[in-house]
Amino acid sequence: MKRLLLLVPLLLAGCGTPLTPSRVAPSFREVFVGLYAQQQQLLRREAVGKVDPLAACRRTGTDADGPGEDWVCSVQYVDLGTSSAQVFELQVKPDGCWKATGPPATQPAQLVDPVSSRPRTNPLSEFDGCLDTGW
Amino acid sequence: MAVEARGLRKAFGDVTALDGLDLVVAAGSVHGLLGPNGAGKTTLLRVLLGLVSLDEGRCEVDGTVGGFVEAPGSWPYLTGRQNLQVLSAMDDDPGDVGEVLDRVGLADRADTKVGGWSLGMRQRLGIAAGLLRRPQLLVLDEPANGLDPLGARQLRDLIRVLASQGLTVLLCSHDLTEVDAVCSDVTVVSRGRDVWRGPVSQLKARPGRCLLTTSDDARARLLAPVPLDDTEVGLSFVADTAAVDRFVLALANEGVAVRTLEREALPLEQALVELVS
Amino acid sequence: MTLLRLELLRLRAQPRVRVAFAICLLGPPLLGLVLSAQAGLPRDTLFGRHVKESGLALPLLVLGFAGTWALPLVTSIVAGDIFATEDGHGTWQSLLTRSRTRAEVFTAKLQAAVLASLTLLAVTAGSSLVAGLALAGDQPLTGLSGTQIGAGRATGLVLLSWASELVPLLGFTALAVLLSIATRSSLAGVGGPLLIGLLMQLLSLLGALGSAANALLTTPFAAWHGLVRDDPYYGPLWQGALVSLVWVVGCLVPARRILLARDIT
Structure with missing residues (x-):
């Protein structure tokens, strides 16, 4: 009984979902930046440093937030003077973790190592991240 | 204790x-x-x-x-x-x-x-x-x-x-x-x-049900220390061991022969059944 | 000999505890072997896609998998049975007619349950870490912030992540102890927490609770998501600790009261 009473204010305090565009976007952006650097390293483009992209996320369905498979995140960045924009599809799970899938045309599953000519997994083709779902 | x-x-x-x-x-x-x-x-x-x-x-x-x-x-x-x-x-x-x-x-x-x-x-x-x-x-x-x-x-x-x-x-x-x-x-x-x-x-010495057959049931009834019931197989009564002993001796004194004397069950079991029923 | 040592002695002799121990020890290497023999990767579980890149991914894959259902089961196998087993064997009267008080027996059993859960958790963590390193080596691990983490630091984070599971695990231990005492049935003591854990997972999966899901005892099992990063965040871990503490107190206080007042019939 005591336990239940303690739960009541917690329930009242936090009925909103933490999975909002304003929390998904920075999480996605952070991982993208990290993996972009990994990808460029894999392609032996050592000169490229970090990119500083703009990222925005939204749901394409009727709901504005919450878990779902209909999230998309668009990312815009400038790399060596070239401006690029890509759209990733996201599955956002209730526990705050998400899986992003890149556009197959620009982010194929595999890349070729220019030095060894070996195929390598493209880190940006599919990747995971998690955001803080705490109160 | x-x-x-x-x-x-x-x-x-x-x-x-x-x-x-x-x-x-x-x-x-x-x-x-x-x-x-x-x-x-x-x-x-x-x-x-x-x-x-x-x-x-x-x-x-x-x-x-x-x-x-x-x-x-x-x-x-x-x-x-x-x-x-x-x-x-x-x-x-x-x-x-x-x-x-x-x-x-x-x-x-x-x-x-x-x-x-x-x-x-x-x-x-x-x-x-x-x-x-x-x-x-x-x-x-x-x-x-x-x-x-x-x-x-x-x-x-x-x-x-x-x-x-x-x-x-x-x-x-x-x-x-x-x-x-x-x-x-x-x-x-x-x-x-x-x-x-x-x-x-x-x-064990508590009153138990006994079945008695004698040579002369009518006289036995007169000598009994407790009421006797007539059954098809003999006289039935409830008495403790001491009372049964006295009864048997009294019957002998009066010339009434005891032919059988049976307790219906083990004394202890019988005592127990009577106590708890 | 202390009461705790007597409880541990009896736990060690029980077949079901031995089986649980063997599963915790051998499960992760077996999973690792199966994965390395396969062409595909378990991409739907966190770190599944990195299992062949770095040996530090396997312990985290196992963790993500175990946290959802295996850990509640691991603790209830011991904690859900440790009281009810005495009802099953009719041994309460043997235990409670000695010189030790009921409160002492309760404490010893609780300690034994916690120690056993802790051991099973540590064995699974150690076994999956060793198996991962042996099968895929100590290459840097891509963390949940998208950056690569060196093997040394990643090992520390893996161990910290596993240690963070202890928080909700203790909550489930307390829940199992309560069910074990209240129902006097090993089946309810072991199955109950597992069922409640699955129900909580289901509630979370439906996503309808929003932030209120943080009050569930299963949510802290995911608190490690904040740790395997360049810049860890600990918020969910502290919240999880608070939530678990409420569950622990809420379960153990009535459990102890029931046992102390109980007529052993």
């Missing part, structure tokens, strides 16, 4: 198990607890062992209590010796595990897992566990359960030996032969109350 309990009351929900029961057990005696199922005997033993709390009443036990109620428990995945070692480690001043195993006749099987033991062996392990506590009062609930006739006799011998060493034993049993053989006193319990208590010899 080893046990002095007055006005014990205990209910489990709507069921009254003890309803103002008194129990007095003399130190060093082997005291029998008799009564039908559901009379409250087991609950009484649980109270003495501290397993059940009382609703009302006062229960004083002199010294430590050991023993078990209903079937004694054991850990099947441990050996007999390990079972006792665990229990011995929980006592402040335990007895010797090897010695108690020896006393109940389990020494040669002590290092096998209890899981494969027979009911009788586990019963003896329960007695060993009780003895291990070095109790002043040993409580045994139907200890002969699952024992073969030889085992039951060994058990009776063991109880006698224990009693001769000064241990007080409270024995709850359905087996009247057993009670008759080892107990000096009994308390008869019925519906949560003690209905009779005293020496076993007195219980």
Whole structure:
């Protein structure tokens, strides 16, 4: 009984979902930046440093937030003077973790190592991240 | 006194198990607890062992209590010796595990897992566990359960030996032969109350139903100390042993021959049935 | 011998505890072997896609998998049974007619349950870490912030992540103890927490609770998501600790009261 009473204010305090565009976007952006650097390293483009992209996320369905498979995140960045924009599809799970899938045309599953000519997994083709779902 | 309990009351929900029961057990005696199922005997033993709390009443036990109620428990995945070692480690001043195993006749099987033991062996392990506590009062609930006739006799011998060493034993049993053989006193319990208590010899001497055939029933009726009932097979009456003796002597004096005199059942059993009905 | 040592002695002798121990020890290496023999990767579980890149991914894959259902089961195998088993074997009267008080017996059993859960958790963590390193080596691990974490630091984070599971695990231990005492049934003591854990997972999966899901005892199992990063965040871990503490107190106080007042029949 005591336990239940303690739960009541917690329930009242936090009925909103933490999975909002304003929390998904920075999480996605952070991982993208990290993996972009990994990808460029894999392609032996050592000169490229970090990119500083703009990222925005939204749901394409009727709901504005919450878990779902209909999230998309668009990312815009400038790399060596070239401006690029890509759209990733996201599955956002209730526990705050998400899986992003890149556009197959620009982010194929595999890349070729220019030095060894070996195929390598493209880190940006599919990747995971998690955001803080705490109160 | 080893046990002095007055006005014990205990209910489990709507069921009254003890309803103002008194129990007095003399130190060093082997005291029998008799009564039908559901009379409250087991609950009484649980109270003495501290397993059940009382609703009302006062229960004083002199010294430590050991023993078990209903079937004694054991850990099947441990050996007999390990079972006792665990229990011995929980006592402040335990007895010797090897010695108690020896006393109940389990020494040669002590290092096998209890899981494969027979009911009788586990019963003896329960007695060993009780003895291990070095109790002043040993409580045994139907200890002969699952024992073969030889085992039951060994058990009776063991109880006698224990009693001769000064241990007080409270024995709850359905087996009247057993009670008759080892107990000096009994308390008869019925519906949560003690209905009779005293020496076993007195219980047996209580009025019992007798069937009498004589050479002259009409004269016998005149001499009878109690009312007689006519039945197809003879005269039926209820009297204690002393009264029956006097009646038979009186009949002889008057020249009436006693052809048969039978008690309808074992005296103890009959006494018990009359007390609790 | 202390009561705790007696409880541990009896736990070690129980077949079911031995089986649980063997599963925790051998499960992760077996999973690792199966994964390295397969062409595909378990991409739907966190770190599944990195299992062949770095040996530090396997312990986190196992963690993500275990946290959802295996850990509640692991703790209830011991904690859900440790009291009810005495009802099953009729041994309460043997235990409670000795010189030790009921409160002492309760404490010893609780300690034994916690220690056993802790051991099983540590064995699973250690075994999956060793198996991962042996099968895939100590290459840097891509963390949940998208950056690579060196093997040394990643090992520390993996161990910290596993240690963070202890928080909700203790909550489930307390829940199992309560069910074990209240129902006097090993089945309810072991199955109950597992069922409640699955129900909580289901509630979370439906996503309808929003932030209120943080009050569930299963949510802290995911608190490690904040740790395997360049810049760890600990918020969910502290919240999880608070939530678990409420569950622990809410379960253990009535559990102890029930055992102390109980008529052993």
